[in-house]
Amino acid sequence: MHLRALGTAILLLGGTSAVHAASYEFLAAPEVDLNRVYRVDKATGEMSACQYGLATDASKDAKASIGTTLCYPPGEGGGPQAQSEYGLVASRHEKEGGVFRVDLRSGSMSICYVLNDAVVCTPPAK
Template identity: 50%
Template sequence: MKLSRITSGLFSIALISLGYAAEAAAEEYRFLPAPQIDLNRIYRVNRLTGEMGACQYAVKPDTVGIALCHPAGEGAGPQAVPGDYDLVRSNHEREGGIFRINTRTGEVSVCYVQTDKVVCTPQAK
């Protein structure tokens, strides 16, 4: 009887752990629109690596349009230290960039689209 309680408890712990792992995998990326009110751009950050990207709608004649996506450029690639990265908008309605924050270290950088890539300032505290 004791063994079956232990086995049952371990099975429950394993199921809970799988649930947390699935939830973490489902939240690998965070998305947030740019604060600029007349810009249809959305930013994305990989929550573990800090790698940035951005996409926006673009009009293309004779089609419904396209999603124009900008890959990571200078400072926007995977960061040297894994963390728990997130995105924060400013309250400035004409700001096209976004803040990338590391909630583990408190570091902040500002990211924006420059030409055809997302670039970010060096992280600072």
């Protein structure tokens, strides 16, 4: 009897870790000459983005000679939202540098983009 309960607990814990492993969604900006990828926390809606950056002469060393990853933290409107289920959608506009953060439960959307070294988002709207 105790082995069955232990087996059930292990299965439940294993399922929980799988849920936590898939807690982010990533999407490239639709702009064709921009190497930026956005990330959203699927539970909280918190946004961030990263892109490739060339190493400058001042920062060149053995590790930075191949370049660097530039990341932008959440800014105004890009921080955690109400708990829900969030995703990212890109427009088909090839010169658009931002993405849509969508609340899959309520149907509301925000436009998120990098501004002054942070990912900012418009207020959610339907």
